[in-house]
Amino acid sequence: QSALTQPRSVSGSPGQSVTISCTGTSSDVGGYNYVSWYQHHPGKAPKLMIYEVTKRPSGVPDRFSGSRSGNTASLTISGLQAEDEADYYCCSYAGSYSYVFGIGTKVTVL
């Protein structure tokens, strides 16, 4: 299973919006409604931000939103804040109890 494709980095100023894409295939991103997004600050535990493509766990700010079109899922962070600076990974269920992650995107707040 090949890793999902994400941009290596995105950046934005505080208050702006950034969108991270996550491109897979019809066997993963496009084939199941089980795309999750994780925020990872180095040295810390990854944190679930979005599940089932668009849903937000309780406690995650509504600045974070997910969407999908075909084989590409996206995470949008609106109203960017300094604490949003982290690595973000998409993850898709790929059938037969297996998962595939994206290569990760570093979000920089300018």
Add this chain to the structure above:
Amino acid sequence: EVQLLESGGGLVQPGGSLRLSCAASGFTFSSYAMTWVRQAPGKGLEWVSGISGSGGGTYYADSAKGRFTISRDNLENTLYLQMNSLRAEDTAVYYCAKDSLYFYGMDVWGQGTTVTVSS
């Protein structure tokens, strides 16, 4: 509060073995499938292995098949990953994660334990 605490990482020579542990607390451990994910230096996250709540179902990435064994002790609330025939490319931070009951994915992660395979 749900907590996952990994241990057992360290330096091991190529061809060697290591057993990772993940102590779970704050939830009914036996009710949840569990997962191991790793991150090699400078690389992204990689799904390694998963196990059902009962332990009756185990699943592996191709990179782990035949070398790694996932298991759990539901009385001790502990998840394990036995890693044999280790290679340099297994060098990574290994995370355990709790699977959600409601969707395919992991909802809580530990902070990881570092495995270094080098002579």
